[in-house]
Amino acid sequence: MSGRQTIAVLAAVLALAAQASPVRAQSLAYQIKANYLVRFAAFVDWPPAAFAAPDAPLTLCVAGQDPFGRSLDQAAAAQTAHGRRIVIRRLGRAAVTGCHIVYLGRDAASLPDADRPVLTVGDAAVAGRRATIHFVIVDNRVRFEVNRTAAARAGLGVSSRLLNLAVDVQERR
Amino acid sequence: MNWLATVRTRGVPLVALACLAILLLAGVFVSVTHERALKVELAREAGAQADLLASAVSGALAFDDAQAAQDYVDAVQVNPNVLAAAVYDENDRLVAGYARAGETIPPVAAKRPATTHFEDGRLYVVRPVTESGQALGTVRLRLMDTPASQRFSRYAGMMLVLALAALLIAVLALTQSALRRANRTLSLRANELANANARLQAEMVERGKAEEALRQSQKMEAIGRLTGGVAHDFNNLLMVVSSAVDLMPRSDDPVRRQALLDGMRQAVERGSGLTRQLLAFSREAPLRAEVVDVGDQIEGMRILLERSLREDIAVEIDVRRPLRPIEVDVGELELAILNLAVNARDAMPDGGRLLIGVRPEGESVCIEMSDTGAGIPEDVIGRVFDPFFTTKEVGKGTGLGLSQVYGFARSSGGAVSVASTPHGATFTLCLPGTDKAAPTDARTPAPPPRSGGAAHILLVEDDDAVAGGVGHMLADLGYRHERVETGQAALDLVREGRTFDLVLSDMVMPGEINGLALAIQLRGLAPALPVVLTTGFSEAAATADRAGFRLLSKPYGMAELAEVVGAALIPDGDHGKVREPGAGWDDPQA
Numbered sequence: 001m002s003g004r005q006t007i008a009v010l011a012a013v014l015a016l017a018a019q020a021s022p023v024r025a026q027s028l029a030y031q032i033k034a035n036y037l038v039r040f041a042a043f044v045d046w047p048p049a050a051f052a053a054p055d056a057p058l059t060l061c062v063a064g065q066d067p068f069g070r071s072l073d074q075a076a077a078a079q080t081a082h083g084r085r086i087v088i089r090r091l092g093r094a095a096v097t098g099c100h101i102v103y104l105g106r107d108a109a110s111l112p113d114a115d116r117p118v119l120t121v122g123d124a125a126v127a128g129r130r131a132t133i134h135f136v137i138v139d140n141r142v143r144f145e146v147n148r149t150a151a152a153r154a155g156l157g158v159s160s161r162l163l164n165l166a167v168d169v170q171e172r173r
Numbered sequence: 174m175n176w177l178a179t180v181r182t183r184g185v186p187l188v189a190l191a192c193l194a195i196l197l198l199a200g201v202f203v204s205v206t207h208e209r210a211l212k213v214e215l216a217r218e219a220g221a222q223a224d225l226l227a228s229a230v231s232g233a234l235a236f237d238d239a240q241a242a243q244d245y246v247d248a249v250q251v252n253p254n255v256l257a258a259a260v261y262d263e264n265d266r267l268v269a270g271y272a273r274a275g276e277t278i279p280p281v282a283a284k285r286p287a288t289t290h291f292e293d294g295r296l297y298v299v300r301p302v303t304e305s306g307q308a309l310g311t312v313r314l315r316l317m318d319t320p321a322s323q324r325f326s327r328y329a330g331m332m333l334v335l336a337l338a339a340l341l342i343a344v345l346a347l348t349q350s351a352l353r354r355a356n357r358t359l360s361l362r363a364n365e366l367a368n369a370n371a372r373l374q375a376e377m378v379e380r381g382k383a384e385e386a387l388r389q390s391q392k393m394e395a396i397g398r399l400t401g402g403v404a405h406d407f408n409n410l411l412m413v414v415s416s417a418v419d420l421m422p423r424s425d426d427p428v429r430r431q432a433l434l435d436g437m438r439q440a441v442e443r444g445s446g447l448t449r450q451l452l453a454f455s456r457e458a459p460l461r462a463e464v465v466d467v468g469d470q471i472e473g474m475r476i477l478l479e480r481s482l483r484e485d486i487a488v489e490i491d492v493r494r495p496l497r498p499i500e501v502d503v504g505e506l507e508l509a510i511l512n513l514a515v516n517a518r519d520a521m522p523d524g525g526r527l528l529i530g531v532r533p534e535g536e537s538v539c540i541e542m543s544d545t546g547a548g549i550p551e552d553v554i555g556r557v558f559d560p561f562f563t564t565k566e567v568g569k570g571t572g573l574g575l576s577q578v579y580g581f582a583r584s585s586g587g588a589v590s591v592a593s594t595p596h597g598a599t600f601t602l603c604l605p606g607t608d609k610a611a612p613t614d615a616r617t618p619a620p621p622p623r624s625g626g627a628a629h630i631l632l633v634e635d636d637d638a639v640a641g642g643v644g645h646m647l648a649d650l651g652y653r654h655e656r657v658e659t660g661q662a663a664l665d666l667v668r669e670g671r672t673f674d675l676v677l678s679d680m681v682m683p684g685e686i687n688g689l690a691l692a693i694q695l696r697g698l699a700p701a702l703p704v705v706l707t708t709g710f711s712e713a714a715a716t717a718d719r720a721g722f723r724l725l726s727k728p729y730g731m732a733e734l735a736e737v738v739g740a741a742l743i744p745d746g747d748h749g750k751v752r753e754p755g756a757g758w759d760d761p762q763a
Contacts, residue, residue: 032237039235042305082305144236161232161304165241 032142033135034072037103037121040133041081045157046100050117057085061099064108066090104131117155129170132156136167143167189346193339200335204328211319215254215296216289219316222249223300227312230260231302234268234309242269249314256295257315263308282313294318388505391577395511396451406447406480413440438730445728446476464500464609467538468492468531474507478514478527485524488514492531496538497606501585509581512574513542513600520546520598537587539603548593557591578602628742630654633663633678633691639727643677646731652738660686667698675741677725680708680717689713692722703741 041058051058058081062068076086089099096102096112104111104122111130112118122131124145132150136143145168151158163169226249233241242260246269249258259270259278270278285299296316302309319327417433424430471490478488510529517527525545532539549557558579578600582589587604630647632654634640640656647654655673657663661684663676676695680688692704706717709727717724725737 036236039304039307042235042307043232079307081307141237159232159304161229162236165232165236165238 029137029142030067030069031071033123034068035075036135036142036144037068037072037101038075038079038081038086040119040121040162041086041101042079043159043162044119044151045159046082046117047155050100051084055084057087058082058100059087059089059098060101060103061089061091061096062103062105063091063096064093064105066105068103114150114153115155119151119154119156133166138167145170147171189342189349193342196335196338196342200331203331207327208324212291215316215319216291216298219296219298219314220289220300222252222255223298223312223314226258226260226314227300227302230269230312231304231309234260234262234302235304235307239268243271245269246271252316254317255314256317257313259313260302260310261313262310265311268310276315282311285311285313291318388508388577391512391574392504392508395508395515395574407444410440410444413437441728442730443476443480447480451477462500463503464498464607465503465506466496466498467506467540467604468494468496470503470506471510471529471531471540474510477511478529481511482514482518482527483524486518486521487526488529489526490529490531493533496531496533497536498609499538499585499604500607500609501581501604505577505581505585509578509602510540510542512578513602516574516600517542517544517546517598520544520549525597533606534603536606537603538606539601541599541601543597543599545597547597548595549591549598551593554591554593558589628652628674629672630738631663631666631673631676631678632656633658633660633676633682633688635659635679635682639679643734646734647677647738649731650735650738658682659684660688660691663691664694664698667695667702673702675738676702676704677738678704678706680706680713681710689717689720689722692717693720705737705741 037060041060046058060072060076062072066072073088076088079086091099091102091109093107093109095109096118099112099118101119101121102112104120104126106126111120119133120131121133121135122128124134124136129145129147132147132154134145134147136145144166146158146163146166147170148158148163149171226245230242230245232238233245246258246260249255250271255273257270257272257276257278259272259282260268261282262268265282265284267278267280267282272278287301288297288299290297294317296314296318298314298316300312302312414437417437421430421433424433472492475488475490482488514527514529521527521544528541528543530541530543532541558575578589582602582604585604587602589600589602592599592601628651630652632640632643632647634643634656635658640658644654644656654677655666657666660678660682663678664686667673667676676691678688678691682688686694688706688708692706695702695704703723705723705725707725707727707729708714708717714724714726723737723741725733729737
């Protein structure tokens with residue numbers, strides 16, 4: 001059973017789950033976010049220079065506390081992006097290096113340089129709006145905002161299909 | 174190929190069938206090709222639409238935005254051919270979809286690779302949704318294949334043209350076969366007609382022969398009925414001659430001897446005139462219309478009539494002129510007159526008068542023959558012209574006499590009628606006049622007997638008595654002559670180089686060469702040598718006449734001999750067709 005199946009029923013049960021068990025609801029939300037993290041890889045283009053080799057894997061790093069647990073590994077294992085494997089690195093408090101996507105968890109040490117081709121993703125509720133993409137909860141559903149300016153500065157191409165689904169697209173900063 | 178044979182026997186040409194087959198094949202080929210191309214096109218369009226939906230819906234699938242997915246799916250509804258469209262996630266659960274009435278979308282779909290296939294008149298298209306290699310789910314479209322009615326209407330035009338062409342070919346073929354059949358029938362009819370015509374011709378010939386025979390038998394019957402009278406007349410003539418022959422040696426009185434000679438000559442002339450007419454009358458001759466003067470004809474029959482009827486019957490002939498000429502067969506006319514005369518004679522068993530009147534009546538000429546007999550009973554008068562009707566005893570008449578008169582009148586365009594009183598019956602035969610002129614009488618005054626001078630005549634005659642008589646006459650006329658008995662001998666003489674001024678030959682002789690053959694050979698041998706043929710036979714005379722030779726019919730006298738021989742000796746080169754008086758069998762006046 002993959003994470004996708006879980007997500008499929010998530011929307012319907014999220015509200016109930018949140019009321020019934022906040023902890024469980026929180027865990028479901030992170031499952032969904034883990035999936036989305038992996039999916040973002042497919043909707044964002046990195047400059048070729050971002051990869052050491054044509055067949056080099058795409059590295060998804062979790063900085064600071066890891067809220068996903070195994071669900072992120074499961075999601076990454078089931079997918080590829082741009083023909084590359086997706087590998088998960090948990091940085092802890094280490095510096096962000098060699099990453100293509102960085103999730104800014106609680107207590108994340110620092111952000112990578114803004115002009116590095118690294119997609120930063122964060123929870124608006126946890127990390128504020130420092131990242132390029134922020135998860136937000138709208139109508140009890142996990143949605144996201146996209147900061148196009150930040151993406152452009154990092155040299156990343158964001159698919160219009162992703163932008164279409166974003167609840168908000170910021171042009172600032 | 175039994176059906177083909179059947180169709181062929183009905184006359185449909187092979188070409189028409191081939192055309193039809195080619196048209197059908199072409200139609201089917203075009204339809205199938207077109208249909209296939211249309212399906213490929215439809216599949217391509219549907220695939221493109223599915224691809225478009227798949228690429229548009231990838232984001233919505235990836236980030237669980239069912240609403241956005243539904244929006245994209247709804248956009249597909251614009252295509253009226255799309256029966257159902259659905260988006261499934263990577264676990265084949267329905268995310269968004271719509272279905273037209275009657276269509277259903279399963280909430281969980283079976284896993285399928287990307288496909289485009291037709292099934293049961295539907296087109297099923299499945300396309301995976303991927304983004305940068307990530308499999309996100311599938312989109313599925315169900316399209317209506319082109320409906321049958323639409324497809325039919327698409328090919329209706331072509332089918333119409335095909336049907337018209339087929340109809341045209343069928344009509345042409347049927348027309349042709351009908352024409353062929355009609356031609357066959359026509360030629361069959363033509364054959365039948367030709368056969369019928371041939372039969373008719375044969376029947377006409379037969380009928381002509383039968384009519385000839387009938388006419389001849391009618392003539393013979395008439396003559397048979399005349400025989401008694403003729404024999405009686407001949408007896409009288411012979412009586413005159415016999416008594417004169419007896420008296421001549423006893424008398425030395427030249428006047429009395431001359432009177433006896435005159436009486437004999439008269440008797441012989443009358444006898445020869447009578448036989449000539451009988452011969453002329455009895456000969457078989459084809460029906461031939463001639464322009465004649467009725468008055469002259471009847472005058473010419475006077476001797477025959479006077480002699481052939483009984484002595485106690487007086488014949489009076491009254492011709493009123495002017496008369497228009499008529500165009501009839503002379504033999505038939507004579508027979509009709511004779512039949513009427515015999516009929517009158519038989520009506521007067523105790524003697525009486527036969528009055529023959531000829532008078533003009535309008536454009537016609539009418540001959541009235543009245544007798545002084547007892548008349549015809551009223552119950553019989555309407556039937557006298559019927560064939561085989563007779564009041565005479567068996568063996569005395571066939572009843573064909575008056576029917577011949579009736580037939581002659583009808584065939585000549587005239588009419589015959591009868592009127593009767595207790596004092597006699599009157600038959601009136603009216604014949605239409607003609608505008609053609611009667612041939613002028615070619616009779617020229619007989620040249621006076623001339624002395625033959627140096628003329629040397631070859632006489633060919635098998636009968637010694639006749640040869641002696643003719644020899645005396647020739648000598649008397651001053652001609653020298655030499656006599657041979659056969660045609661062969663005469664021919665030999667001429668071949669030997671002996672020259673003669675004229676050949677006088679009998680026609681009917683023993684030996685291989687008769688008079689006519691001799692004359693024909695001489696014509697080739699010595700064209701300038703005139704030939705005169707003599708005969709007493711009517712058939713031989715007619716033959717010589719047709720061959721164009723001069724004729725002297727027996728019996729003939731000095732005057733006739735002198736006239737014919739003298740004319741033949743005139744060196745005008747005209748030894749051809751000259752009708753001499755007394756030689757023309759169609760001229761009963763002679």
